Amino acid sequence: MLRVLLIEDHQTVRDGLQMALTRQGHTVDAVATGEQGLAYLHEDACDVVLLDLMLPGMDGFEVCQRIRSLGDLPIIILTARNDDIDIVAGLEAGADDYVVKPVRARVLEARIRAVLRRAGGEIRRSGGEPVEQHGALTIDRAALVVRRNGVPVGLAPTELRLLLELSRAPGQVLSRQQLLKAVWEHGYLGDSRLVDACVQRLRAKIEDDSSKPVLVQTVRGFGYRFGPL
Structure with a gap:
């Protein structure tokens, strides 16, 4: 079971993703703003952050940069458009991956598992001098x-x-x-x-x-x- 922090301002999307991930067996803490998400991370721990880019107040790009400055917590950005500029800006801000809305639960679950495998140190080591x-x-x-x-x-x-x-x-x-x-x-x-x-x-x-x-x-x-x- 994973602990997921979902930062998404659209209530219908937030509720839908929270329900889908909970059905997968995860614990999902959902907030509506970047400020709330950062406050959460200062008080609690999670395994992965799902971050909407278009947030009220502090946008997702700044939130992503601030989360990345705290450490190596895996970040998957959520974007409503398959837009090169937004996606690249989010990745350059420190995100590990992205998913385009509407999000399919099975795809999101696969992306979460993949970033956690990378974060978990499953890295092939070569022979020879270490x-x-x-x-x-x-x-x-x-x-x-x-x-x-x-x-x-x-x-x-x-x-x-x-x-x-x-x-x-x-x-x-x-x-x-x-x-x-x-x-x-x-x-x-x-x-x-x-x-x-x-x-x-x-x-x-x-x-x-x-x-x-x-x-x-x-x-x-x-x-x-x-x-x-």
Whole structure:
């Protein structure tokens, strides 16, 4: 049984999702505003946050950023439109995944399970030396710790999985489809926005200059390659 925090201002949607997730055996705490959601998180714990983007007062983008600043709690954003701008902005704000309304309970349950598997540390470890040095970046695969210039880098679970997948074979180009399959699992094939937004967040944490990436390089028309070469 999971503890879910649902932040959704539309009462009909909120009640419907709360009922559907409760039927799945979860405990669902539902609030109508971002302010209420943040107040809840300061007092109680949960396993995953479902966050509507279009909220009154503090919008979902700011709420997402604030939740992410508190730690690695998995966040799935809910959006009423399959809109690139909104979805990418939500992912760049720190969300792990998104679902477009109207939400099908079975799809939502699968997305929740997937982000929790990533957060739970189910990460494949490669053979060979568990600690790797890539310029200023150190990757300890055994401990699942990343350091930059000796200082630990705080990566969300999805960011860590992406880095580990890219760095498995430096110099090898991995397509967005390959990364979607390895990091986000089979059901997510076809949506490169998840990869691109996560790459941007990862670069901001591990590159000297994220606008001129050296470690995670774009190979135009193909995907990404881990360097430095």
